[in-house]
Amino acid sequence: MRRKEGNKEQDIISAAIEVFAKDGYHEAKISKIAELANVATGSVYLYFESKEVLLVKIFSDLWIKLISLVKTINERDDLSSTEKLEGFIDTVFDVFTANSKLALLFVKEQPHFLQEKDNKLNILYNNFLEIGEKILDDGVNNNSFNKNLDKKITKNFIYGGVRHLLHLWALSPDEYPLNKVRQDIKYIVKKGITK
Amino acid sequence: MRRKEGNKEQDIISAAIEVFAKDGYHEAKISKIAELANVATGSVYLYFESKEVLLVKIFSDLWIKLISLVKTINERDDLSSTEKLEGFIDTVFDVFTANSKLALLFVKEQPHFLQEKDNKLNILYNNFLEIGEKILDDGVNNNSFNKNLDKKITKNFIYGGVRHLLHLWALSPDEYPLNKVRQDIKYIVKKGITK
DNA sequence: TTTATTTTTGAACCGTAATTCATTTATAAT
DNA sequence: ATTATAAATGAATTACGGTTCAAAAATAAA
Missing domain, CATH: 1.10.357.10 (Tetracycline Repressor, domain 2)
Incomplete structure (x- = not known):
């Protein structure tokens, strides 16, 4: 089994706050949030079922x-x-x-x-x-x-x-x-x- | 030649205010604005070059x-x-x-x-x-x-x-x-x- | 009536980005 | 070491809706 390293969920949340704040929810891109959080785009969906749920x-x-x-x-x-x-x-x-x-x-x-x-x-x-x-x-x-x-x-x-x-x-x-x-x-x- | 009938520009503006207000700018659809204004979708673009310009x-x-x-x-x-x-x-x-x-x-x-x-x-x-x-x-x-x-x-x-x-x-x-x-x-x- | 010109239409096009998923990677258990 | 399983990846898929544009409709001029 593999276990989660770090706290990716928190990293994603912090990144999302930053990107949502700067670009506005609708213009914010998941890929940008992922990049800022140092995870792959798809990983965001392991923690949050959608962009809206994240917000x-x-x-x-x-x-x-x-x-x-x-x-x-x-x-x-x-x-x-x-x-x-x-x-x-x-x-x-x-x-x-x-x-x-x-x-x-x-x-x-x-x-x-x-x-x-x-x-x-x-x-x-x-x-x-x-x-x-x-x-x-x-x-x-x-x-x-x-x-x-x-x-x-x-x-x-x-x-x-x-x-x-x-x-x-x-x-x-x-x-x-x-x-x-x-x-x-x-x-x-x-x-x-x-x- | 054909001349414009009614005031489509104003109709579109009024409809846009209503739809933007209800759905929010980003969720608002041009097609819905057009419908409310009683014009075709494409007609909106005869009066406003884009959704943003309209706002x-x-x-x-x-x-x-x-x-x-x-x-x-x-x-x-x-x-x-x-x-x-x-x-x-x-x-x-x-x-x-x-x-x-x-x-x-x-x-x-x-x-x-x-x-x-x-x-x-x-x-x-x-x-x-x-x-x-x-x-x-x-x-x-x-x-x-x-x-x-x-x-x-x-x-x-x-x-x-x-x-x-x-x-x-x-x-x-x-x-x-x-x-x-x-x-x-x-x-x-x-x-x-x-x- | 016919023609020319402008207005209007709405379905097709197209770019964008959210979401998915087959594949890869890392670790725990054996 | 080997295997099993969970975590992570990121390219491919897909949905969506703004925008375009070829065709149609309406009216003015001839």
Whole structure:
């Protein structure tokens, strides 16, 4: 018997993130991913049944990680609502800061998934947003946040703004220093929604 | 001689907006666009030299319209900085409210263009954002807006938030009534950035 | 009516790249 | 060593859909 050497699956995933991010999912070629991962074209299919499955794997890993992180924050009872909200925003920045290619891929391709309500990715994505909404909810209930703002709208406004800035940062890190970006966003959000 | 009947070019554009919005640019088929426009597949190529040119035409028409509208607002000297900013946001909502398919197309495909800095579309897009930045600039200078916020960041945060909510609205208009969306966004922005 | 010219058609063409699979390679077991 | 089996290869296959183009249709001019 022969056993697998190295971690080809991970190599392929990393390569795919890079190529998908640069070229966009549809223009990305499996052969290029394989080359970057140092495997043969056909090997990609030993680990992923199709190009699409590979993309979905990347996204679902990402969501699972994000969900776990923000869940932890939300469960901490030493944090105020405002601090939880800041922590939520920080988490997103932290995860993507660690991998700008993933950030790029995320902003470019995620919009295409929002359409079909009940695919795996949308379910995860909604789990994630629900936690954000819970934080906003509690903040309203304990009188920290403004009651008159719709929570779904507020949460998605923040989400969209954060996502767009991550995109710009991923394209030109120097023009959008993440520290300043985070700081400004948190300032606007806090000032904009607290009473 | 034979003369053209109807306005096939416009029919094709409208059909393309719809099909691109629903299926995404890459999955959209010329044959489907042609069918929806009531022309033969080949006819699309009498009006547009390629699928990509057709997409670019749609986007550039959109940007040209938006630029003209926000320019007008910015030139009015009876408006305060805050009112101009509100007017800017309103303009975007107005244009997309009139055509939710276009909104959907815009949010799905625009991210793919940001990469290549100097294509036609990015130049238009930057013209548009520059006007937004000018409004923010003036607001800072006349002491309406907070000096400590970076203008590029602020403008893009707002832009991203607005875009994402337009996306959600285009997918489920009932869940995201645009009036409430506009109202909340303008509230957060005003409160978030004014001194 | 006939002819010339422009518009339109849609099936065939063709390039591309995802996917497959016969073959080769590497290792574990005997 | 030899064999069996799993892993890996990459050229061949195949599907797909954008684009082309020869033929048809429509109208204006003669």
